[in-house]
Amino acid sequence: MKSVLIFFISLFILMFYQATPLLAVSDPLAVPNNRFGIHIISASVDESSPSASLVNSNGGDWGYLTVLIESGDRNVNKWQEFFNDLRRRHLIPLVRMATYPIGDKWKAPVVGEEEVWADFLNNLNWPTKNRYVIIYNEPNHAQEWEGRISPKEYAQVLDKTISSLKQRSNDFFVLNAGFDSSTPHQPPNYYDELRFLTEMNQEVPGIFNKLDGWATHAYPNPGFVGSPNGTGRGTVRSWVWEQQILFSLGLNKLLPIFITETGWKHDEGQQFQANLPSIESVSDFYINTFQGAWSNLRVAAVTPFVLSYQSPPFDHFSFKKWSDNSWYPQFEAIKSLPKVSGKPVQINSAKLESGEIYSSLVSGESYQIPFSFKNSGQSIWGDGNKIELRIINDELRINTAVSLPEDQKIEPGQLTKFSVPLTAPKSGIYKFYLQLYRDNKPFTSDGWSYNTEIKSPVTLVVKAGLGWKNDASGKYLLKINSSTGETIIEAVLSNSGQSEPIEARFLLPDYSFDFTLSKPFYTSKTVHYMVYSGTNTLEFGSLQPNIFSVLLNPQELWNLLPFSNKTTQPCELATQPKNC
The missing domain is CATH 3.20.20.80 (Glycosidases)
Structure with a gap:
């Protein structure tokens, strides 16, 4: 008794x-x-x-x-x-x-x-x-x-x-x-x-x-x-x-x-x-x-x-x-025996390894912005949970989410990549917020904020000459390298060695890029420029002839030589003797 x-x-x-609350770090009975x-x-x-x-x-x-x-x-x-x-x-x-x-x-x-x-x-x-x-x-x-x-x-x-x-x-x-x-x-x-x-x-x-x-x-x-x-x-x-x-x-x-x-x-x-x-x-x-x-x-x-x-x-x-x-x-x-599906509290955190929302974007342009994150928390991303990366701007009512693929599981210490779409508005300066979510709840680690200005597009003017040549006219390839990848466009130069303005909406104003100009049988040349909204002149100087590339091609070899600036060519180098 x-x-x-x-x-x-x-x-x-x-x-x-x-009625007395538990003073522990996290009450296991509260979940x-x-x-x-x-x-x-x-x-x-x-x-x-x-x-x-x-x-x-x-x-x-x-x-x-x-x-x-x-x-x-x-x-x-x-x-x-x-x-x-x-x-x-x-x-x-x-x-x-x-x-x-x-x-x-x-x-x-x-x-x-x-x-x-x-x-x-x-x-x-x-x-x-x-x-x-x-x-x-x-x-x-x-x-x-x-x-x-x-x-x-x-x-x-x-x-x-x-x-x-x-x-x-x-x-x-x-x-x-x-x-x-x-x-x-x-x-x-x-x-x-x-x-x-x-x-x-x-x-x-x-x-x-x-x-x-x-x-x-x-x-x-x-x-x-x-x-x-x-x-x-x-x-x-x-x-x-x-x-x-x-x-x-x-x-x-x-x-x-x-x-x-x-x-x-x-x-x-x-x-x-x-x-x-x-x-x-x-x-x-x-x-x-x-x-x-x-x-x-x-x-x-x-x-x-x-x-x-x-x-x-x-x-x-x-x-x-x-x-x-x-x-x-x-x-x-x-x-x-029947059991409960436990939901213990886990620390969900991430370290941004690479990527940013750019400080300047071109009005109306659409972007795929790459990010790389390391799982620095306790949970396994994608292990029975939904992981999303969101770009948020309340003023523009932007809340774009990209989910981790269902077949991926990212353990602590491992890396994963996201590619987030973003279309720039017409004008203005905006604050964008970047945050990872697990099952619609933000990670415990802080998010990232960025100030971005919307600008008019970059326009390029290419200037170059050809060694031993008076006339630089013709088609060239302009390769542009940046942290987001590589782009190749065609540039047509006049005989004075200058192109018409080329609108390059894909280029980010106020960012630096490597520009490489190439033409067949000439040695390519690379210059580094920070570009701005409006016209930007890329000065390449003279592209030098690559003699070794045409040793087995007499016609092209002749075209590289300074003599080819004349209107006639010697019969011993002519490919069609009847023209002598």
Whole structure:
């Protein structure tokens, strides 16, 4: 009766605190959230692949994955590749910090360890905006803290680690170490959780208000074989009892609950244990609890322990059979449960690598403006989302959008190109705004703004001569190179070596271009000019004859020579002797 009373009092407290907003970076419960998850041992595709199959099944997306990182395994390249794999599979990592084992104990963290952890974790591009970090494990067990128990020491370590992480980024979503709520008070090996939490708060007053969420180990005790309907301390609802304690110690906000460890022992493993529940019973327990105790709206994630563990002491918790690559019924049971398609907040940002809306355009001219962007955020562009580049001008009522092709997926660090159409108005100065959108929402990175003046077109006059020749008349090719590409037009020069004005509407006023003039059997010549609205004269000087190009063509060779300026040609070079 007492436990039932405590349970309802706790529920009342939780309901009362519903009005208190969460002060975390991004409330995972404020968006569609898939609470299904799993605890893994190995950061590998062998475990991430079946994990995604398990937690993102039957309507689910973006489930959770609890994974341990030891201090000796802080390899940025390794973990970035694993995070990239989780990003592709839509899995949210809950990273539990760990030191390293010394015999049958775990080393306690050393002074300054929090700074090393913060630098390492901050160097990773996480799959979601919230970077979930669990600060060590069950410190009310001496085995987890180098053979000793110290609530004061853990409170200090937690406080320093929170500060170090938050100094690097406010996106770190910090969770406490999950406690063993069932452990008896038997120092120096075990410490009652209530006493432990109380002494933590005495050492660092308000320490629990610095957390963003609450990690809990809601094992069904006693013996990991308790009822799926249990209430109170040491049950699948341990977190309700823990929240009651935290509120009594001054917690002033409602923390999302992360059940990072839980699960039942089953009878199958390397050694069959008839005293444990059958695999069919455990399967039913999971269904009952996911639909009951763990369906509470405050529960953000449930990651049962463990996906695959093939030897004692945890083979009886394993979802994967030790004898082959198949799964126990609990895997398929959880897989079949209806799930939510999660929509975790991700940072959508881009770096403009090349391209601009030009500072001057020609009135009435249509352009295809090229842009190149690098994905500098967390999401994969085109992975179940619509990515658009928009050019916006409210005055002209322009809102032109170009979508990323459906067959493209652009991961963080990769480049993609857009070509945006824009037709210049008749006149004036305008401000254009460039922004990327995901599913009609602007990226978190700032957009780009440009001031553009509409001008009259550029007109070109080409002036050139021909070496050894008095008459420069004829057809020439004018090649124009710019950042947007290459254009070739024909220029007809008079005998004085000057063309008629050529309107070049495709040229941008006040921009520089390379102009190359060419004529057969003459060496091309390139000049560099900034052009302006109105008439621009391009002075090429003389194009010199290319003798080597006509050595096997006597007629053209003659035409290049200075003698060809005369009206007759010598018979020895004539191609038709009858004309001599």
